[in-house]
Amino acid sequence: MDRRTSSSSSSPANTRRSIEGLNDDIMCTVFSFLDLIHLIRCTAVCKSWSGVIDKSKLLQILYRKQRGIFDVSTSSEGTWKGKIQDLAISQHRSTLHSGLVDIYQWKGHSEGIDKCKMKTGLVLTGGSGKVMRLWSVERYKCLAEYYLPQTGSLIDFNFDESKVVGLVGNQICLWRRNERRSIFSSQSGQFPKSSCMCYVDPEAVIGCEDGRARVFDMYGRKWSRIIKMHNGPVTCLSLSDDQLLIGGSSFGHIALSDLSSDQQVALLKTNDFAGLTTLCYSSRSHIVFSGSRSGRASSWDLRMMKQLWEARVSPNLISSVQHMRDDISVLAVGGIDGVLRFVDPQTGDFLSNCIIYESSRKLNRSETCHSTVTRKKGLRVSEDARFDLIPRLSRPSISCLAVGMQKVVTTHVDGHIRVWKFRK
Structure with missing residues (x-):
């Protein structure tokens, strides 16, 4: 029989070879081979997978095994x-603190990468080039590209389930997740030179060199207000869930402003006068x-407006x-300095330091960007090690990072x- 004829057969055996064709019992058997972390990740893939895992009580069974609990009495769903x-979370902390490290790397851009943002297993990257790229963290594959306007360089960006928002030069640009070209750009020249952006739908907030933050309404597509934050340049921004705008300055201060009233709530002063980054x-x-330009990190409780700790971590x-x-x-x-450090957020104490072990092997090639993926090993290094004597190949400068489960x-x-x- 001709192979092409056989492969094109429309019989039921050939029409449902995808994972959707497996019944719940088979899926349950497959899931039973996974560990706790991977099983939790599977519950977030889709409703059908989550339903199979919940119905089979695989998570509860695995939890009992790991804890040595043999009482099979039922508990509420919320308790479990x-x-x-x-x-x-305990396993996440343990592996980051002392687990084995595998590093998967590839050339994502021909130019330097300045920023990255990670959400739900996706990472958006961009820098000095004219394109941003969206990657799958698990498959190391480029899923989409977003091209910048010809004028202006990329300063900052963020994304959600449906769109990508970027600060390009002195204008705000908007992309739909399934569009390569920008579908909207604000008028340029409407604010001074800027250095940072934060975005929570439907507003993008821009930090500028004149010490003010400009708020852009994405739905109205207009600048809605100006908020005074610092006497010097605003260097970094964040936004709390209760509409509190948090802005770092080139003088080492943190300003808190109410985004709804445009009023400054507090000004927090660190002991480090180097600019916050x-x-x-x-x-x-x-x-x-x-984090600052001098290598110091600090922690503040915004409910008490109190500094918890400040330490030199780099x-x-x-x-x-x-x-x-x-x-x-x-x-x-x-x-x-290129060292990936882990710090106890409660105290500022060091937990671990990681660098790259320069032995490697090639894995595969990205389909979109034709880039070879290489696997390397990570090394744990003590805090008293002479990092300046470690070759730069083992600790290339880190421009940005994002943290996910393990x-x-x-x-x-x-x-x-x-x-x-x-x-582990």
Whole structure:
């Protein structure tokens, strides 16, 4: 029989070979081979997978096995989900602190990468080139490209389920997630030179060199108001869930302003007069973390307007301080010296330091950007090590980072993207 004829057969055996064709019992068997973290990830893929896992009580069974619990009495769904979430966070912290490290890297851009943002397993990257790219963290594959206007360079960006918002030169640009070209650009020249942006639908807030923040209404497509924050340039921005705008300055101060009333709420002064380079806000704990040009990091409780700690965590500029969304069990810090550091967010104490071990092997080739993916090993290094004596190939400068469950994504000025995966 001709192979082409056989492959084109319309018989039932050949029409449902995808995973959707498997019944619940088979899916349950497949899921039973997974560990707790991967099983939790599967519940977020789609409703059908989540339904199979919930119905089979695989998470509860796996939890009992790991905890040595043999009482099979039932508990409320909320109780189980809370216990499983706590166990997942505990494993996340443990692996980042002391687990084995695999690093998957590829050349994501021909030019340098300055920024990255990660949500639901997707990472958006961009820098000195004229394109932003959306990547799958698990498959190391480029899923979409977004081209910038010819005028102006990319300064900052963010994205959600349906759109990408970018600060390009002195204008705001908007892309639909399925569109390559910008569908909207604000009029240029309407605000001074800017250095940062934060975005929570439907508003984008721009931090400018004149110490003010400009608010752009994405639906009305107009600048709605101006907020006075600092006497010097606004260098980094974040936005809390209760509409509190948080802005770092070139003088090391953090200003808090009410976005709804445009009134300044407080001005927090650190002991470090070097400019702040990055902010990270935890909506769960109402704590904001900052990093500075001098390598110092600090933590503030915004409910009490009180500094919790301030510490020198790097000998050079800190480019990014991040934690996993809705969790502050581990704080990741990256900067010019190229060492990926993990800090205790409660105290500022060091937990671990990671660099790249320069042995590698090629894995595959990205279909979109024709880039070879290479796997390397990560090394744990003690805090008293002479990092200046470690070759730069093992610690390339980190321009930005993002934290996910048992993983950290770092971007670099040479155009590389690295996914650090941590395991037991």
